[in-house]
Amino acid sequence: MRYLLPLLLLVALFGMLMVRGYVHSEIAADHRIRPPAATDHVPDAVLDGGPVIDARGKGITSLRIPDHRIVLTFDDGPDPEWTPKVLDELKKYHAHAVFFVTGTMTSRYPELVRRMVDEGHEVGVHTFNHPDLSYQSKSRIDWELSQTQLAIAGAAGIRSSLFRPPYSSFADALDNKNWPVVKYVGGRGYITVLDSIDSEDWQRPGVSTILRNATPKGGKGAIVLMHDSGGNRAQTVAALGHYLPELQHRGYRFASLTDALGAPSAQIPVSGPELWKGRAFVFAVGVSDDATDVLIVALAVIGVLVFTRFGLMLLLSVAHTRKVRRRGFRWGAAVTEPVSVLVPAYNERECIANTVRSLRESDHPVEVIVIDDGSSDGTADIVDAMRLPNVHVVRQRNSGKPAALNNGIAHARHDLVVMMDGDTVFEPSTVRELVQPFGDPRVGAVAGNAKVGNKDSLIGAWQHIEYVMGFNLDRRMYDVLGCMPTIPGAVGAFRRTALDRVGGMSEDTLAEDTDITMALLRDGWRVVYAENARAWTEAPESVQQLWSQRYRWSYGTMQAIWKHRRAVVERGPSGRFGRIGLPFVSLFMVVAPLLAPLIDIFLLYGLVFGPTGKTVLAWFGVLAVQAVCAGYAFRLDREPMRYLISLPLQQILYRQLMYVVLLQSWITALTGGRLRWQKLRRTGVVEAPGSAPGQRRSSDNRRPVA
Structure with missing residues (x-):
């Protein structure tokens, strides 16, 4: 028992670091991005269709956003610095959006996902570790989806049927490598949400360029891609301060995806074991992050x-x-x-x-x-x-x-x-x-x-x-x-x-x-x-x-x-x-x-x-x-x-x-325990250097005490 508690604490400390590596994408991280491939296996209706692809049934449905509707989407969050500022801008102008969150960030900042849902925004799955899924096996894809859902459930008590693949773009960019992913994910019950307008805010080209890139032409509806994480998003936040009121003045309405399409909500409340598993996971991540911060200081x-x-x-x-x-x-x-x-x-x-x-x-x-x-x-x-x-x-x-x-x-x-x-x-x-x-x-x-x-x-x-x-x-x-x-x-x-x-x-x-x-x-x-x-x-x-x-x-x-x-x-x-x-x-x-x-x-x-x-x-x-x-x-x-x-x-x-x-x-x-003077077992093998072991020396030639 004397070793048990200290060893358990050592194991617990290492376990916390394992959780940290897990949620910070330091385990199983894959940063490969596949180059474009042929498109001959992708249906023309998808390549020429809208940014929303519903492959949940036997058929495949491609949907567009109605005119004068903008579905503003933010990828890669939540971020503790930039997501609150984005939410503040949306709240100021009574606009709704869709946040495609990663499991790593959701588990670390659950309160931000909870705020998104409470303020009427939709949350979608953007995988756990943000890998290019065209490189991944089906079991890895399932893991990416399920772990993200677990984090979302723990953060906001919901699960979502909206999905956006990492490194995705427009519908006409789908090819023979990533189209099978869309079909497979659809078979797992997800609607794939791509984009029709890329603000390119991730390049930080300047507020005016972001505004120009993100503005639809001719009153058409659009899914606009922006980012609330992944780097300095000051330009994105500044652009929203102009973008939201200006397009509202032009008659556009900023809505969530299902609201814009007139569809049932993509967010389903969870309860029972699924909810408690999610909460336990988020709690463990929070404890791990806090403990790791202390360990790093130590x-x-x-x-x-x-x-x-x-x-x-x-x-x-x-x-x-x-x-x-x-x-x-x-x-x-x-x-x-x-x-x-x-x-x-x-x-x-x-x-x-x-x-x-x-x-x-x-x-x-x-x-x-x-x-x-x-x-x-x-x-x-x-x-x-x-x-x-x-x-x-x-x-x-x-x-x-x-x-x-x-x-x-x-x-x-x-x-x-x-x-x-x-x-x-x-x-x-x-x-x-x-x-x-x-x-x-x-x-x-x-x-x-x-x-x-x-x-x-x-x-x-x-x-x-x-x-x-x-x-x-x-x-x-x-x-x-x-x-x-x-x-x-x-x-x-x-x-x-x-x-x-x-x-x-x-x-x-x-x-x-x-x-x-x-x-x-x-x-x-x-x-x-x-x-x-x-x-x-x-x-x-x-x-x-x-x-x-x-x-x-x-x-x-x-x-x-x-x-x-x-x-x-x-x-x-x-x-x-x-x-x-x-x-x-x-x-x-x-x-x-x-x-x-x-x-x-x-x-x-x-x-x-x-x-x-x-x-x-x-x-x-x-x-x-x-x-x-x-x-x-x-x-x-x-x-x-x-x-x-x-x-x-x-x-x-x-x-x-x-x-x-x-x-x-x-x-x-x-x-308040006490110890006594303890006796250690000795063998008597130690002699002063130069002494003959076990030799009884005569004391006759020793100097007497004065």
């Missing part, structure tokens, strides 16, 4: 966030690297004082021995305090059995990680406190590198460089990329900006006085590392990044384990943001963090991952509906930017580039995973 937002984040990471990480790697750089006086290392552990029997032994290899004086949080697998007994000097075990009832850390702080003997996870191993230089920034008295906490130790599996390689590129470039950026949001639980150091001032580790959130870091920043302490303080942690090895870990991280981060929200309106260091750090964390750690799947959804949309080439190019452009950032991050961390081979797949699948995690976190937050 895609623009994620695009800006992605490029902004990558740009900042590259620029500011360069600044950070130049600062800390320049010759002679020092944080302050060298820090040589002993350090207390806290190791909270809950059922870590597979890892705890490697963790403790790595600390005893430290080239900086340490005391190690393992806080056993009610383990049931003998974790504490394993540490006791190792009998290592300056390694102490503190046992407590299961109370959670924050309580374990606070208990460790209470037992710590030194002013500098390093915190790590029970599944992590340090290099010999890690503690020394981690505490050197405390030479600056303004520094209250230091983030180390957490790295994935088990990166030889596909999931491990993906997380390795994430740690090196996402986390460590981010930390360099945040260090320069002075708003580091998180000290990683796997490797971080704190000044004890700073911890005391903010009340120690809080149990208010599931991301106690993010919570404490934000609290320190609000209290005015500097939080910095020590890139050479490397720690090797065992990343989750299955999607289920990874999901559980990221779910806790995401939910805890959201809790921490909410807890420290008042910083936005406060003054001093707290206000600076609130107006710089919190927006960055919210945008880059919550909003961006939640919207990121849109990149892949629109990739699929572009592959299906086009433009395929531009879509693929844009997607690879984003990937190229990510690859540049990843390559630079790997170079900074001196990591082999071979792991970047899986970057494209990592980007696609990780986006969906982070979407599921964040959406589930939102659901948990909104429903």
